[in-house]
Amino acid sequence: MAQDRVEAVERALTVLEAFDSPQEHFTLAELAQATGYYKSTLLRLLGSLTRFDYVQRDEQGRWHLGHAPVRLARRHLPGRHLATRIQPLLVRLAADTGETAALLEVEDDLVECRLVSLPDAALRHDLRPGDRWLASVEDDPRPVLPGGVMVCQALPGDSIEPPMWLTLSGPAGRLDPHRAQAILADAVASLATGSTRGAES
Missing domain, CATH: 3.30.450.40 (GAF domain)
Structure with a gap:
């Protein structure tokens, strides 16, 4: 129901959904295009997701899934x-x-x-x-x-x-x-x- 929605959680899940793709690594611009979020919003969401190891950032500044989704699935x-x-x-x-x-x-x-x-x-x-x-x-x-x-x-x-x-x-x-x-x-x-x-x- 509408009153059960938590917008911040749904935004974070939307970011994770962008990784459901054959493409493994994403630039911030590519994630912004996939989600429709501003880069500043994305950076805040990605920061939280990184702290819980749902996403990781490589040396080139590109983003990819972390270990948490795989660990939970197992x-x-x-x-x-x-x-x-x-x-x-x-x-x-x-x-x-x-x-x-x-x-x-x-x-x-x-x-x-x-x-x-x-x-x-x-x-x-x-x-x-x-x-x-x-x-x-x-x-x-x-x-x-x-x-x-x-x-x-x-x-x-x-x-x-x-x-x-x-x-x-x-x-x-x-x-x-x-x-x-x-x-x-x-x-x-x-x-x-x-x-x-x-x-x-």
Whole structure:
């Protein structure tokens, strides 16, 4: 209804709608033409959208979508599909190994825990969905774990989706990296074949 409209919000959404285009980068003049807004108005709107990472500005002064729209999109239907497919596997891995099993995602050197299953052990790596840290080495999502170890196995994917990794982590004296690597490789193979087998002892 008309009384429910918030003009500033609708203006910001109109700016975002301009990026629904095969064109990825826009000058301020191009956005002004696409939205019909004055450049001064656009700059205020883009400033707010930038603070929340909905848009970003490159070194040439052109505007493009930020990470927030993609991050929010992944939280819903694709996220539920991911949980349905992988969470049961993580539960089995944690139960069979007694270690923390997780799915990590890496984007722009930022690692995020997407899914996790914790073992019943009192001494364990307490990881939670949404936990984030910077990747210290390219193609290696492991965080620094004093007294602990994390073993990773990359999931097959494509160049469009951010890389994802299955992991097992726990105390260094208890988790055998070689055994964990073999278990993770078998788990990734089971995902590819649709098998529901658990981890091998």
